[in-house]
Amino acid sequence: MVGICSYGGYVPRYRLNRGLIFKSMGWMNPATLGNSKGEKAVANFDEDSITMAVAAGIDALRGMERSEVEGVYFASTSMPYKERLNAGIVTAALGLNDHIRAADFSGGLKAGTSALVSALEGVESKRVNKIIVCSSDCRLGKPGSPQEMIFGDAAASLLIGNENVIAEYGGSYSTTYDFVDHYRGGSAKYDRQWEDRWIRDLGYDQFIPEGIKGLLAKYQMRITDFSKVIYPCHYSAERKKINKMLGIRPEIEQNILQAEIGETGASHPLVMLVHALEQAKPGDNILVVSFGSGCDALYFRVTEQIERVKGRNGIAGCLVNRADLDNYNKYLVWRDILPGEVGLRGEEDLWTRWSMLWRRRKFILGLWGTKCKKCGTPQLPPQRICVNPECKGIDEMEEYCFSDKTGRIASYTGDMLAPSLNPPAIYGQIEFEEGGKFMFDLADCNLNDLATGMPVSMSFRRKYFDQKRDISGYFWKAVPMKEVE
Numbered sequence: 001m002v003g004i005c006s007y008g009g010y011v012p013r014y015r016l017n018r019g020l021i022f023k024s025m026g027w028m029n030p031a032t033l034g035n036s037k038g039e040k041a042v043a044n045f046d047e048d049s050i051t052m053a054v055a056a057g058i059d060a061l062r063g064m065e066r067s068e069v070e071g072v073y074f075a076s077t078s079m080p081y082k083e084r085l086n087a088g089i090v091t092a093a094l095g096l097n098d099h100i101r102a103a104d105f106s107g108g109l110k111a112g113t114s115a116l117v118s119a120l121e122g123v124e125s126k127r128v129n130k131i132i133v134c135s136s137d138c139r140l141g142k143p144g145s146p147q148e149m150i151f152g153d154a155a156a157s158l159l160i161g162n163e164n165v166i167a168e169y170g171g172s173y174s175t176t177y178d179f180v181d182h183y184r185g186g187s188a189k190y191d192r193q194w195e196d197r198w199i200r201d202l203g204y205d206q207f208i209p210e211g212i213k214g215l216l217a218k219y220q221m222r223i224t225d226f227s228k229v230i231y232p233c234h235y236s237a238e239r240k241k242i243n244k245m246l247g248i249r250p251e252i253e254q255n256i257l258q259a260e261i262g263e264t265g266a267s268h269p270l271v272m273l274v275h276a277l278e279q280a281k282p283g284d285n286i287l288v289v290s291f292g293s294g295c296d297a298l299y300f301r302v303t304e305q306i307e308r309v310k311g312r313n314g315i316a317g318c319l320v321n322r323a324d325l326d327n328y329n330k331y332l333v334w335r336d337i338l339p340g341e342v343g344l345r346g347e348e349d350l351w352t353r354w355s356m357l358w359r360r361r362k363f364i365l366g367l368w369g370t371k372c373k374k375c376g377t378p379q380l381p382p383q384r385i386c387v388n389p390e391c392k393g394i395d396e397m398e399e400y401c402f403s404d405k406t407g408r409i410a411s412y413t414g415d416m417l418a419p420s421l422n423p424p425a426i427y428g429q430i431e432f433e434e435g436g437k438f439m440f441d442l443a444d445c446n447l448n449d450l451a452t453g454m455p456v457s458m459s460f461r462r463k464y465f466d467q468k469r470d471i472s473g474y475f476w477k478a479v480p481m482k483e484v485e
Contacts, residue, residue, distance in 0.1 A: 002124045003168040003300060006159040006309050008059025009274040010052050010136075011261055011318035013444045014325040015039040018149050024328045028144035035149035038259030042325055043138050043153040045334040045421040046443060046461040048472065049076040050086055052155035053134035054093040054460040058404065059313050060132060060157040061094065069096050069159070071122065071131035075105040075115040075266050077184070078138045080472045089474065090134055092365035093460045095401050101128070109182065109232075109292025111135070111266040112156075117296055119160040120169045130161040137265030140335060142190045150234055151191070152262020156270035156315070166309055167277060167286065167300035173215035176294040179203060200238045204291065208233065208242055211295030212287070219299070223247050226299070227284035230254040230272045232291050234263050260319055266292075275315040280306055321482060323444075334421055346419030350466040352473055362399070367458060367476045369436055371400035378402070378435040402458065403476060407432040409454045414447040430456060430478050443477040455481040 022036040043052065053074055061069070072094070074087035081089075087102035105115040112135035119131040136155035141147025181199040182191055193199065208231050216222065223229065229248050233239050234256065243253060254276050264271055269290040276286055284302040289295055325331060332338035362368040362382075369380035375391040378400050386393040412428030419425070426442040442450070443461055456478040463475040 001165045001168050001303075002120060002162050003160070003165040003303075004158050004277070005130070005161040005164055005166060006060045006062075006064060006312075007166075007274045007277050007314065008056045008061070008157040008312060009271060009315035009318060010055035010059065010155040010313075011041045011315060011322075012043045012047060012052070012153050013321060013323050014042045014044060015322050016042045016325045016328070016331055020326070020328050021149060025144040025148070029146075032144065032146055032149050035146055040149070040152040040262035041154055041260075041264075042331055042334070044444060044461075046463070046477070047138070047153075048080055048462055049078045049136040049138045049155070050074075050080055050089055050093075050472075051460050051462060051474070052138070052153065053090050053136035053157070056136065056155035056157035057090065057094050057132055057134045058460075060159050062312060062404075064159065066095055067097060069094075069130045069132055070100055070128045071119065072096065072100060072102040073105060073115040073119050073131060073133045074102070075111040075133065075135040076137050077106055077109065077111060077266050078140075079104060079106060082186075089365065092361060093403070093474070094132070095366045095368070095403055106266075107293075109266050109268075110290035110294060110296050111292075112268070112270045113288070113290035113296035113298065116158060116160070116270065117172050117174070117298065119158075120172075120298075123160050123162055124169070126162075130159060133158045133160060133270070135267035135270045137267050139265050140190050140337070143332065143337060145190075146196075147191050147193065150258075150263050152264050154261050154264040154267055154271050154315075154318075156267050156274045158270065158274070164305050164308065165303055166305045167280070167302050170285075170299040170301055171215070171219050172296060172298040173211060173218050174294065174296045175207065175211055175214070177207070179207070179293060182292070196235070200235055204233050204235065204238050204242065207291060207295050208289060209245055211289050211297040212246055215287070215297040215299065221299075223287075225285055226252060226287045227280070228252055228254045228276045228286045229289075230269060230276060230287065231289040232256065232263065232268045232272070234258050257315075271315060277302070277306070278310075278312075278314050278316050282306055330422070340421060342419040342421065343417070345417065348419075349468070350464045350471075350473070352466060352469075352471050364475055367401065367403040369400050369402050370397035372396055373398050378432065380432070380436040380438045402432060402436060403460070405432050405434060405436075405458070406481065407436075407456050407458075407478065409442075409450060409452050409456060409478070409480075410437065411452060412442065412450055426450070428478075440476065440478040442480070444479045450480065457481050
């Protein structure tokens with residue numbers, strides 16, 4: 001049996017009310033009023049498609065044996081690097097071993113489902129046992145554009161395997177067309193699109209039904225066989241038309257999350273799929289369809305194993321753990337749309353020393369430290385000599401991963417002089433519960449909300465961005481753990 005063994009999701013903490021966007025930019029394009037309801041998820045200034053994919057991947061691998069994962073497929077249309085394997089960064093951050101296959105899937109909004117189909121067929125071929133698929137997007141629309149209103153940031157991850165399957169893979173059907181609805185050139189910052197009527201009438205109206213009907217005919221099924229039908233389409237009138245055309249009843253239509261998150265690009269079908277799995281019951285059939293340069297249609301049968309993975313943070317947990325981003329200008333600065341002055345200290349030349357990164361890659365990207373084999377004391381960063389005064393063993397260390405460990409704030413400060421796109425810069429000493437202590441930046445928090453002894457978890461973030469060379473550098477930050485009621 002081949003299918004989904006685990007799932008994970010990530011939605012950034014900050015949400016921007018679309019009414020606030022319209023209040024600031026509606027004067028330029030009054031027609032955006034039609035898209036001004038609800039809110040959109042906004043990645044923090046230190047987040048991008050890689051960091052969100054890592055967060056979703058960590059969620060999916062919770063309680064799993066990471067050494068068994070043999071592949072990483074990363075799907076996005078907003079990857080930070082064009083000539084560096086983005087999936088390689090994800091692999092290292094997830095703490096997976098080096099002897100693994102990894103690939104980037106991009107170039108179209110159905111990249112997420114294309115990566116998923118490839119992973120499923122790879123496991124089905126029995127040439128590989130487990131592949132984790134991470135999909136994430138952080139797309140930009142110009143200020144005042146409909147895309148700025150519609151787009152949101154999020155990530156989803158699915159672990160594909162042939163044991164302990166929670167949703168068995170039933171089959172797929174794909175179409176591919178050079179249909180240009182959204183497009184972005186090699187050096188373009190913002191998404192562009194052709195007119196809405198073209199996208200609705202010739203795009204969604206034809207491709208979604210064609211994909212669904214093709215899968216139903218291929219496997220001799222009916223739409224009534226499914227408990228949930230998932231497909232992206234933010235045009236509400238068009239969704240009603242497609243639902244009526246295909247006989248998709250309201251109770252089987254999966255929530256598109258437009259009012260809560262926004263349209264999340266290549267990750268959107270998988271974000272919706274994860275949200276559906278969070279509510280699924282054994283015996284449910286789930287149909288998921290992507291849209292972009294054609295369609296991928298896949299279906300799954302939920303098994304009794306679904307109860308085994310309940311309780312993950314997932315999409316549902318992230319929807320609850322939210323905070324208002326009450327300043328539209330802050331969003332513009334975070335996305336480098338509006339230049340912000342961070343002071344002279346922010347003019348430091350952030351040259352990336354690739355040879356040093358290579359030598360310390362496991363510590364920097366994976367947050368690996370060491371643990372003394374003689375006394376069991378963990379330590380960060382990696383050490384040759386045990387810090388335990390009762391031991392002081394030399395070269396008696398084994399690797400020890402800290403990225404999935406919780407810690408507590410031992411001390412912290414807010415620094416208004418340090419360059420930051422969200423001042424003050426907050427950092428402090430984090431003491432891990434099992435041992436180990438290190439200085440980290442703190443993220444997704446306000447200075448007034450912090451206290452010594454507060455529990456924190458580790459989050460992979462963008463440490464710096466070298467604008468001169470268009471280089472992103474990554475490390476781990478501490479995020480206060482909040483109780484979700």
